[in-house]
Amino acid sequence: MPGRLARWLPAGLALLAVGAAGACHVPPSRETNSYYMARNGSSDASSLGCANSVKTGRMTMLFGAPTTVGGSYGATVWSRPDMPVQDIQETVKNFARGYAYCRSDSSFVLQIGVGTSNSGLDARTTQWASAHGAAWAGAVRDLAAWAQRYHPGVVQVYGAWDPEPSWSSFAKADAWINGYDATSGRRALFVNASADGCSTGDATNRPCNNGWNQWALWHVAWEHDPSLPIPQIYRTDAAQAAQWKNIDLWGTVNRADGIYFYGALAQSGACAQVGGCTGTDNTPHQAHDQLLWLLNSDPRTAQDEVGTMTGMWWNS
Secondary structure, X not given: OOOOOOOOOOOOHHHHOOEHHHHHHOOHHHEEEEEEEOOOOHHHHHHHHHHOOOOOEEEEEEOOOEEEEOOEEEEEEOOEEEEEHHHHHHHHHHHHHHHHHHOOOOOOOEEEEEEEEOOOHHHOOHHHHHHHHHHHHHHHHHHHHHHHHHOOOOEEEEEEEEXXXXXXXXXXXXXXXXXXXXXXXXXXXXXXXXXXXXXXXXXXXXXXXXXXXXXXXXXHHHHOOOEEEOOEOOOOOOHHHHHHHHHHHHHHHHHOOOOOOOEEEEOHHHHHHOXXXXXXXXXXXXXXXXXXXXXXXXXXXXXXEOOEEEEEEEEO
């Protein structure tokens, strides 16, 4: 891969890179949709998969905060009953079936990140957070094996995670990813993180919200081996891109291990669905271009491409 090399690159992930030089000419199929998963019935999920059959690349199906459902680990779902991991698996399978059935181009491959967050973890013990991370990793691993068996070369399944400093202490978030990381056969993890309160102009381990700092964001988004950063770049003023550039610079200077960004996550679609947002409605192209421009403003953080352009929508 041109530019700074990623620490590691799982097989297949490199195939979906989008060159920076062609950012303004990326075909619509390469700009993917990601979803807040509120409607999860079998027909809802398969229809959504079919609707995305004209897309190829990485995307996230985000299911909400970690929780327990009937004695099983699971996730909250917006305005719907909480779901155990077994039901989440069925939703992802139905989405994958719909995509595979309707796929418009035999060369297209959809890489699905199955996501939760760190929301509410402060109400849980460290042991519970770690066990939930392990349960999520196991569920994703089993889904990936199912996809490889039934839809090889069409659908691939990975983990996904939205850690935000404002949502929990660093210790509880780190416990979750420690559990995920320690699980046998765990898959790569799309990290769709925010950097709440982090500096936009300083890389000296400045504080972020809720007791986090730049090291903490670098650690959960990159130092853990499965992490593939595809952070939130929602803000039209490029502040989030600047935050992540400085977190990257901190890792480069202090750990000789700068972040390699695999993509950028926007939310213009979700904003439009709720009547608009103020200053946080970047399109996927805008998010991509902001992050790449800020990274390339310093040779220590420069990279030739930011491969994934994806945008959040509500599936509600």
